[in-house]
Amino acid sequence: xxxxxxxxxxxxxxxxxxxxxxxxxxxxxxxxxxxxxxxxxxxxxxxxxxxxxxxxxxxxxxxxxxxxxxxxxxxxxxxxxxxxxxxxxxxxxxxxxxxxxxxxxxxxxxxxxxxxxxxxxxxxxxxxxxxxxxxxxxxxxxxxxxxxxxxxxxxxxxxxxxxxxxxxxxxxxxxxxxxxxxxxxxxxxxxxxxxxxxxxxxxxxxxxxxxxxxxxxxxxxxxxxxxxxxxxxxxxxxxxxxxxxxxxxxxxxxxxxxxxxxxxxxxxxxxxxxxxxxxxxxxxxxxxxxxxxxxxxxxxxxxxxxxxxxxxxxxxxxxxxxxxxxxxxxxxxxxxxxxxxxxxxxxxxxxxxxxxxxxxxxxxxxxxxxxxxxxxxxxxxxxxxxxxxxxxxxxxxxx
Amino acid sequence: xxxxxxxxxxxxxxxxxxxxxxxxxxxxxxxxxxxxxxxxxxxxxxxxxxxxxxxxxxxxxxxxxxxxxxxxxxxxxxxxxxxxxxxxxxxxxxxxxxxxxxxxxxxxxxxxxxxxxxxxxxxxxxxxxxxxxxxxxxxxxxxxxxxxxxxxxxxxxxxxxxxxxxxxxxxxxxxxxxxxxxxxxxxxxxxxxxxxxxxxxxxxxxxxxxxxxxxxxx
Numbered sequence: 001x002x003x004x005x006x007x008x009x010x011x012x013x014x015x016x017x018x019x020x021x022x023x024x025x026x027x028x029x030x031x032x033x034x035x036x037x038x039x040x041x042x043x044x045x046x047x048x049x050x051x052x053x054x055x056x057x058x059x060x061x062x063x064x065x066x067x068x069x070x071x072x073x074x075x076x077x078x079x080x081x082x083x084x085x086x087x088x089x090x091x092x093x094x095x096x097x098x099x100x101x102x103x104x105x106x107x108x109x110x111x112x113x114x115x116x117x118x119x120x121x122x123x124x125x126x127x128x129x130x131x132x133x134x135x136x137x138x139x140x141x142x143x144x145x146x147x148x149x150x151x152x153x154x155x156x157x158x159x160x161x162x163x164x165x166x167x168x169x170x171x172x173x174x175x176x177x178x179x180x181x182x183x184x185x186x187x188x189x190x191x192x193x194x195x196x197x198x199x200x201x202x203x204x205x206x207x208x209x210x211x212x213x214x215x216x217x218x219x220x221x222x223x224x225x226x227x228x229x230x231x232x233x234x235x236x237x238x239x240x241x242x243x244x245x246x247x248x249x250x251x252x253x254x255x256x257x258x259x260x261x262x263x264x265x266x267x268x269x270x271x272x273x274x275x276x277x278x279x280x281x282x283x284x285x286x287x288x289x290x291x292x293x294x295x296x297x298x299x300x301x302x303x304x305x306x307x308x309x310x311x312x313x314x315x316x317x318x319x320x321x322x323x324x325x326x327x328x329x330x331x332x333x334x335x336x337x338x339x340x341x342x343x344x345x346x347x348x349x350x351x352x353x354x355x356x357x358x359x360x361x362x363x364x365x366x367x368x369x370x371x372x373x374x375x376x377x378x379x380x381x382x383x384x385x386x387x388x389x390x391x392x393x394x395x396x397x398x399x
Numbered sequence: 400x401x402x403x404x405x406x407x408x409x410x411x412x413x414x415x416x417x418x419x420x421x422x423x424x425x426x427x428x429x430x431x432x433x434x435x436x437x438x439x440x441x442x443x444x445x446x447x448x449x450x451x452x453x454x455x456x457x458x459x460x461x462x463x464x465x466x467x468x469x470x471x472x473x474x475x476x477x478x479x480x481x482x483x484x485x486x487x488x489x490x491x492x493x494x495x496x497x498x499x500x501x502x503x504x505x506x507x508x509x510x511x512x513x514x515x516x517x518x519x520x521x522x523x524x525x526x527x528x529x530x531x532x533x534x535x536x537x538x539x540x541x542x543x544x545x546x547x548x549x550x551x552x553x554x555x556x557x558x559x560x561x562x563x564x565x566x567x568x569x570x571x572x573x574x575x576x577x578x579x580x581x582x583x584x585x586x587x588x589x590x591x592x593x594x595x596x597x598x599x600x601x602x603x604x605x606x607x608x609x610x611x612x613x614x615x616x617x
Contacts, residue, residue, distance in 0.1 A: 013552070019532065019534070026532070173523070180419040388414075
């Protein structure tokens with residue numbers, strides 16, 4: 001089912017839709033081309049699936065193209081992706097060659113004519129060499145706080161040829177001679193991860209997972225990754241459990257093709273031991289409805305990361321009216337307003353203290369949940385994301 | 400009969416495009432040095448822009464400098480000293496910049512070690528481009544003006560009260576000037592000018608304006 005932009009009137013802040021129409025009038029008929037590396041899977045594809053039709057609804061001629069490549073190309077770009085996010089990788093001359101040649105092949109296949117060309121992430125970045133006109137923006141969605149220097153220097157020579165770059169957090173910005181803008185990511189309230197679910201639907205989805213709402217649920221949704229500190233969450237739960245009967249759900253994926261993920265998962269299972277109130281769920285990457293149901297069933301959502309890109313699971317939980325206890329890092333700090341929509345914490349003990357405090361004060365759970373939902377409505381819904389992109393289109397393409 | 404304006408008041412909304420300047424401070428001395436150096440648009444951003452986002456009564460200060468010093472550097476004293484600075488007391492952004500700078504300098508003169516971020520994050524300087532958009536709403540009378548106030552997005556209030564006053568400085572967008580010149584409502588205009596803007600959220604500002612207008616209409 002296609003959801004038109006008008007459907008968002010019921011969830012966006014009052015006046016937003018009319019404001020979007022007015023903004024769109026300024027850029028009517030302009031062409032906006034998005035290019036990334038995949039149509040399915042990952043946050044970028046998820047958001048483009050909605051943003052592009054919404055732009056067209058508003059009278060902007062938006063297109064979305066995807067670069068194609070061999071298995072080898074995507075192995076190279078995966079190594080690039082890891083290296084740019086700070087994981088040391090061996091990058092060879094051969095890998096650089098594969099990368100450049102594959103992107104060049106794509107340049108001959110994709111029409112690059114548009115008033116604004118948005119290149120998402122590093123994979124298609126060298127397409128700038130084939131620029132024929134229009135304004136070009138490099139939209140970086142990844143955590144570029146500590147990139148592998150040699151690789152960044154290689155990539156940088158393409159990026160400096162763009163008209164602007166867009167980052168998700170100020171700390172990801174780099175020393176560049178072009179304007180750098182800040183655009184936060186967003187959630188789609190009608191997507192499978194966030195669409196409303198009835199209590200019955202939630203119960204039906206959770207039953208096969210073995211989750212019952214017979215005692216308060218603490219939930220962390222994240223990959224099994226050390227930076228997400230799942231062991232710390234178990235330790236915090238154990239402190240709380242001494243005084244309050246509750247259950248912990250750790251739900252995530254990423255273990256199948258990620259050796260480190262499998263290792264962390266096994267450590268998590270070992271730490272959970274035989275406690276029947278700790279549920280470690282390995283979910284497939286497309287388990288959107290299960291995540292949606294878990295977040296709705298939870299009493300408190302935890303995102304106790306020690307390092308985080310943006311951490312949109314925080315906004316997802318807040319949209320479902322849940323208070324969030326999050327590690328004071330990265331985008332979590334942008335999303336949680338301490339004492340209002342949840343708490344930011346720096347330790348296992350901090351997470352335990354705040355969890356216990358909330359469970360002892362259920363009226364706060366409701367109040368913070370309500371405030372969180374309103375904060376997300378204004379700041380992290382896709383309608384705000386759309387407005388940001390329209391503003392960029394208007395700003396960059398107005399003579 | 401209601402007095403009718405010759406020139407309608409046109410409500411504008413605005414959209415903020417946030418630009419990262421790529422300048423970061425890790426200690427209070429660097430913060431001061433960069434405050435001295437950045438464009439005035441950046442001073443405006445860090446002392447006003449938060450108003451555009453939803454605010455909650457959680458005790459945060461009214462400017463980004465104070466909040467960073469208090470929460471990331473964990474220097475409560477300087478946080479409080481910067482937090483009390485009220486931008487409405489300064490005619491220009493340069494005067495506001497001077498006040499922030501002299502407060503930090505005075506504080507640093509009294510400490511032996513320059514406070515710096517240890518576990519927190521550095522301060523990233525930003526500035527914003529404001530894109531103004533006509534809302535399609537306009538008014539010729541006070542009741543029409545009130546209707547407009549009820550309907551507009553809060554970004555309109557931000558635009559007409561903060562952008563116009565500090566950056567655009569365009570008379571035609573200024574609400575008190577329009578009320579005075581077009582409707583002769585000098586007292587109402589004066590009361591609106593006296594509102595302590597920085598202690599309100601934009602929604603609270605809307606309610607306050609509607610209350611003041613209602614009193615005139617009674």
